[in-house]
Amino acid sequence: MAAVTSAAAPTQGHGGVTNPPLGGAVAGSSTQGHGGVTNPPLGGAVAGSSAAGSSSGGPSSGGPSFSAQARALYVSSSAKAGMDGVDSEKIAEIVLQTAANSPFTAHQRKLDRAVDRRVAKLLAAKRKVSEPERAAARATVAARRADLEASRRLERVCVVVDFDQFYAAVAMRDRPELAERPLAVGGALVLTANYVARRWGVRSGQPGFVAKELCRQLTFVPAEYEKYAEVAATAMEVYREYDPAVSCGMGYDECSLDLTHYLRRRVRWDATGGLTLSARRRTALCFSTSDECLVAPFDQAGIAPNFLLAKMGADVNKPDGQHTVSPTVEAVLAFLSATPTRKAPPPSAAHHEAAPTAAGGASRGASTTRPGRVPQADQLLQVALGWCEKERGGDAGAMQKGISFSDTFGSSDEPAALRRQLWTMCEGLGASMLAAGLVGEKLTLRLKDSSFEVRSRAAPRGAAIGSAGELYARALPLLEREL
DNA sequence: ATACATACC
DNA sequence: AACTGGTATGTAT
Numbered sequence: 001m002a003a004v005t006s007a008a009a010p011t012q013g014h015g016g017v018t019n020p021p022l023g024g025a026v027a028g029s030s031t032q033g034h035g036g037v038t039n040p041p042l043g044g045a046v047a048g049s050s051a052a053g054s055s056s057g058g059p060s061s062g063g064p065s066f067s068a069q070a071r072a073l074y075v076s077s078s079a080k081a082g083m084d085g086v087d088s089e090k091i092a093e094i095v096l097q098t099a100a101n102s103p104f105t106a107h108q109r110k111l112d113r114a115v116d117r118r119v120a121k122l123l124a125a126k127r128k129v130s131e132p133e134r135a136a137a138r139a140t141v142a143a144r145r146a147d148l149e150a151s152r153r154l155e156r157v158c159v160v161v162d163f164d165q166f167y168a169a170v171a172m173r174d175r176p177e178l179a180e181r182p183l184a185v186g187g188a189l190v191l192t193a194n195y196v197a198r199r200w201g202v203r204s205g206q207p208g209f210v211a212k213e214l215c216r217q218l219t220f221v222p223a224e225y226e227k228y229a230e231v232a233a234t235a236m237e238v239y240r241e242y243d244p245a246v247s248c249g250m251g252y253d254e255c256s257l258d259l260t261h262y263l264r265r266r267v268r269w270d271a272t273g274g275l276t277l278s279a280r281r282r283t284a285l286c287f288s289t290s291d292e293c294l295v296a297p298f299d300q301a302g303i304a305p306n307f308l309l310a311k312m313g314a315d316v317n318k319p320d321g322q323h324t325v326s327p328t329v330e331a332v333l334a335f336l337s338a339t340p341t342r343k344a345p346p347p348s349a350a351h352h353e354a355a356p357t358a359a360g361g362a363s364r365g366a367s368t369t370r371p372g373r374v375p376q377a378d379q380l381l382q383v384a385l386g387w388c389e390k391e392r393g394g395d396a397g398a399m400q401k402g403i404s405f406s407d408t409f410g411s412s413d414e415p416a417a418l419r420r421q422l423w424t425m426c427e428g429l430g431a432s433m434l435a436a437g438l439v440g441e442k443l444t445l446r447l448k449d450s451s452f453e454v455r456s457r458a459a460p461r462g463a464a465i466g467s468a469g470e471l472y473a474r475a476l477p478l479l480e481r482e483l
Numbered sequence: 484a485t486a487c488a489t490a491c492c
Numbered sequence: 493a494a495c496t497g498g499t500a501t502g503t504a505t
Contacts, residue, residue: 104494104495108495206495208496210495225497250498254492345491346501376502398500403498404497404498407496452495454486454487456487457485458484
C-alpha cells in the first residue's frame with residue numbers, strides 16, 4: 001500500500017499519522033450523477049488457504065423465469081415481521097406490473113448475469129483442482145481451524161442493538177398522528193417504512209412509485225439525517241453507562257456495546273449459560289434515563305460472545321426481539337448452521353486487519369501469495385466458524401478515507417446544464433469537505449445515465465484539492481471528455 | 484492504477 | 493413520472 005500521504009484530515013488529530021490520505025470529488029450526468037474521491041485500498045495482508053464460500057442466492061443461470069424471481073423476492077419480504085395476513089400474490093403482481101420493465105430492472109439483470117459468469121468461472125476453476133491439491137487444502141484448513149478454535153474467545157458479552165424502523169420511528173415520534181397510518185421515509189426510494197405500511201408490501205429499498213402503487217394512502221416524509229444523528233447520540237448517551245466505548249453504526253440506526261465489564265460489576269451472570277437480557281433490563285438499556293430516548297419501542301438486540309455473532313443475532317426475532325448466542329462452541333456453530341449465508345457479513349480484509357492479530361498474523365502472511373489460493377479464504381473460514389476478535393462493532397475512531405457528494409437530477413444532454421450541475425455539486429462537496437476538515441488527494445467523477453449505466457473517471461494525481469473551485473477545475477475536464 | 488461492482492444502513 | 497446518498501471494500505484488467 002503505497003505510502004502516499006496527503007494533507008489529510010487535521011480535524012481529529014491523530015498525532016503524526018502516516019495514515020491513509022483522502023480525497024474529494026464530484027459528479028454530474030445526464031440523469032444521475034455521483035461523484036466521489038477515493039483512496040488506494042487499504043491493501044494490507046490478505047489471507048490465503050482454501051475454504052469454501054457460498055454463493056449469494058442469485059439464480060438466473062437457466063434458473064427461474066424473471067417473474068418467478070420477482071415472486072421469490074416478494075415472498076422473502078412477506079416473511080418479515082409484522083407481515084402476517086398480507087396478500088402476497090396481489091403484492092407480487094403489483095410489483096411486477098409497476099417495476100419489472102423499468103430500465104433499472106434491466107440494468108440489474110445485466111449485473112446479475114455478470115455475477116453468474118463469475119460464479120461459473122470460479123466453479124470451473126474449482127473443478128480443475130486435483131485430488132492431491134484438495135487434500136493439501138483440507139489439511140491447511142484443518143490446521144488453521146485448529147488455530148482459530150484454540151484462540152476463540154467466549155468470555156465477552158457483545159451486544160448489537162438495532163433501532164427498528166428507525167427513521168420511521170423518529171418521524172412518528174415527532175408527528176404522532178402518522179403513527180397509525182402507513183408511513184414511508186424517503187421519496188424516490190423508500191428508506192424505511194413503518195409496520196403499518198409494511199402490511200401493504202411497502203418495504204425499504206423499494207422505489208417510491210411502486211410503494212405508492214402498493215398503498216395509495218401511503219404518506220411520505222423526507223429523511224432528516226441531522227435529526228437521526230441527534231436521536232442516536234441521545235441513545236448513545238444512555239448506552240454509555242453500560243459501555244463507555246459504545247459505538248454507533250453508520251446509518252445511525254444501530255449501536256454496539258461490550259457489556260462484559262458492566263456485567264462483571266453489576267450482575268450475577270453465568271458465563272456458561274450465556275446471557276439473556278430480561279425484558280426489564282432491556283427496557284432499561286433502551287429507555288433508562290430519559291424519555292427523549294424513546295426512539296422505537298421495538299428495538300432488537302443480538303447478544304453474543306463477539307460482534308460478528310451479535311450483529312447477526314440482532315437480525316433474528318424481529319420486531320421487538322432479541323437473540324442470544326450462548327458462549328459455547330456448540331451454540332455458535334449451531335447458530336451459524338441455522339442462519340442463512342446471506343446474513344453473514346462479507347469477508348473483509350479490513351475487518352481482519354482491525355482485529356488483534358494474535359491468531360491471524362502468522363498464517364496470514366505465509367499463505368498470502370501462494371498461487372491458486374482463494375483470496376479472502378481466511379476470512380471466510382473465520383465467518384464460517386463464527387470467529388471474530390473485533391473489539392467493537394463500528395470502526396469508531398477510524399480516519400475517514402473519502403468524501404463524496406451525489407445528486408440525481410433531471411435528464412439532460414445539454415453541456416451547459418451539465419457544467420452548471422457540476423459546479424453546484426462542487427460547491428456542495430466543497431462545503432462538506434470544509435465541514436469535515438478534509439482535503440482531497442484524488443478526485444473521481446462518476447456519471448450515471450438514465451439507463452443506470454455508471455461511468456467513473458479519475459483525475460490524475462495533483463495538488464491537494466480543497467475548495468469548490470479546485471474541485472471544479474479538476475472535474476470539468478473529466479466531464480468535457482464524456483460529453 | 485483505473486474502472487467497475489458490491490455491501491451496508 | 494419513473495429505483496437515494498454516503499463510505500468503505502472487492503474484482504478485473
